Amino acid sequence: MAKILIADDESVLRMLIRDTLEDEGHEIEEASDGAEALEMLAEREYDLLVLDYMMPRMTGIEVIAELARRSEPGRMKILMLTAKSQQSDQEQIRASGADAFMAKPFSPAELARLVEEMCS
Amino acid sequence: MLDTSLRVLLAAVIAVSAVLAALLVYLVVRKALDNRRSRIVARYEEELRVKMYRYLQEGRLMRNMLPHGNRYKFAALEALLAHYRTLLSGSDIQKQIAAFAELAFADIYRKRLYGRQWSLRMNTLYYIDKFAMRSFERELVRLTEAGRLQTQAEFELVLSILASFASDELLPLLSRSAGRISEAMCREILLRVPEERFEPFVARFDSLPPQLQYGVLDVIGLKRGTERIGFLLANLTGTGAELRIRALKALSQMPLLETRADYVNHAASDLWQERMMAAKLFAVVRDRRFLPVLEQLLADSVWWVRQQAAQSILSFHDGRSVLAKVAAFGADRFARDTAEEYLEKEGSGDGDR
């Protein structure tokens, strides 16, 4: 079982991810944007951050950059969600420092498998 | 005269005001009803959200999941399923979505396709497409034949859907109506054709209208269809400039390509598009014999060609030093500038486009 934080501005997507991962026995918390996620990350430790790339206020990349700036030694993995339509940023997303990527729309089975892999 | 004018105008103003007032009342009532409707639909959506997700994952219908003539519930289910369709992928899920749509929506959709309101017909087609409701395939073909599709938008959408459904009727339909469809649309439709249905388009390439031919070449490139490289090469020798350019473009999108000496001919073309595509191709084959040619193209009169040449040079392992040489000692100002710009771009870790 892992502690997982989902940061995404779309509530339905959060619900879907939560539902999928809770079935696998993980403990889930949610943040609705980058700033909120950063606050929660400062307060407590998570094993995995599921991070949406495209959020208002702060993009996923900016969240990762901020985390890197804090430079807390952490073992937290980052799974970044990306939309395939966003070509302009594709390379930066690659280079952002996330541990794995998943395209939206996503397959729940695939998500469960990926999270299993990352948390073991 | 004054009196009559005044009277007429007064009557007109009163009449218009009356119409306005009536319209206002109508619209306000409608808005109130609509707002109420969306509140009810939203409530149903909340209620059904988790059930629907469970269904999509496990394939078991729960109680009270079908609309049963309740139009609010119908709208809620439709919106919910459409939303999930944009969030979730995976073949099982797609199958469940299609199955549910066929079960819950198909009857109504069949009626709506013949409705009077254009936007409603369009929306119905979108949903048929989105949910991949294959039971409509024959119906859609019939619609095109009977000339029942009143607008271009409907026609294009139906063709796109038929492409996704891998319909046999698509090729003859497209051939017949290529003149009616824009190039971009043609490409979009062809992109949707699954691989196993694409072969006939290649086999009968010569008999296709030009619009469709361009589309076929573009799509091979976009899909990086390496198994069709031979076919693309055959199109390089033709006299049709546009076909040559498209074939070059498609070839330049291949992940791997063997080199051929005669590629160099395209770099000497009169058409700048062909020269640009040649430069692009050289980046894929990475044959050192083409480096001097690329250096020449760096001084081309057309900006696009110069840009492409610089980018292609950078794809060689010693590309940076080649560009640096040009930037420092090049005879041509354009070439120097372009080289310098690309060196800097490379430095900032960006190689987009």
Add this chain to the structure above:
Amino acid sequence: MATVDRLQWFGWLLFGYMALVVCFYTFLFLVSAVQMRRSYRLDSGDLHTMLEDNTYAKPVSILVPAYNEEKGIYASVRSLLSIRYPHYEVIVINDGSKDHTLQTLIEKFQMVPVHKTVRKQLETAPIRAIYRSQIHHHLFAIDKENGGKADALNAGINVSRYPYFCSLDGDSLLEREAFLKVMKPILDADGDVIASGGSVRIANGCRIEAGEVVSVGLPRQPLVVMQVIEYLRAFLIGRIGLSRHNLLLIVSGAFGVFSKAWVVEAGGYRKSSVGEDMELVVRLHRLNKEKKQNKKIVYIPDPVCWTEAPDSLKYLRRQRNRWHRGLFESLWAHRRLIFNPGYGAIGLISMPYFVLIELIAPVIELLAYIFFLIDLLAGGIYVKFAALLFLLLLLYGSLFSMFAVLLEEWSLRKYPKVTDIVKLFLYALGETLWYRPLTVLWRCEGLLQLAIGKRGWGEMKRKGVSA
């Protein structure tokens, strides 16, 4: 009583003119209503999933000219970075601002100077430096010397990499989907559409969070509500009607997409002009006819760009002065087209429409108001006639605006609350009584300023949309 006769003749002249205008507006209104109704409730969300997947979607350069916009610039650039469009770059052009516009950008987006060969297709004031964001690689900023908005846009065109560009005011917000929608006609038409514009609406009164309009609402100040109505009317009635027949002469400078090749060939934005957006569109039409091409310039109502409206009389007056001068300058620069059959419908309908109706109307309306005054002073001998004119003014001002409000509710429905519609409707009713005379005065004042030779784009004070 010769003077009385003359006054009466004068009155009839006004009457004839205004009746004509009413007829023309009615025609435009009918065309718009039919057009808008057709796409009522079209599920555009679905429309665009198709577009999004298109690997061939044309890349666009978004140009944001900014002059003293330190307050709004961060939010509007931020919102541009989360637009739904496959391939684009954002270029902010700092037109020699006297405040910290550039510094704000450099700090917030970690921008660094880059070397870039600029293809100087259009002459502009010197560029000092070009910056690129280290966080968002598709965000650039140009720092140049002040040259006015047109000059800034031209510099942006020189630096841009993509075949289409979109001009956007530094202090406006795009809906996330707006870009896809405004590009759709261009993507669909295989190069037959050389410019495409969307709607501009007023953001005052809307709830805005992080550079996005979260919920649409109405502002409290009557002066701004009146502008909301005015925009509805201008866009929904005027532009749809004209666009339908390729008669459009304005693609709003606040939100429009253009083919770069065409704009460059037409010579870019004209620097001396204060109405640079309209002037360019007229020039594009002209080029189109002169090259014997059949390219189109279109307006699509649905994609909306939200912009801040001035909420004080002082700035509103300045804006209207400027607009009207711009209108005149554009028309004057292209006076050869007016009633010139060589330019087809543009010469025979659009240009005369703008001259006879948009340009002259305020003068005529002013005369009508003066007529009331004289009549009043003369002891109301022409009560009936005054009533006649008043009814016409009412028809022409208030009633059309009310129709515009209803048309909006009938088709696009951006305002969620029932009370919003009723409020707009009632405000529209009052238009003839106070707002219209004010704008009439300001526009006439603009013409007067022209006569005495005033130039410049009149500095606007911005509070920042997101403040």
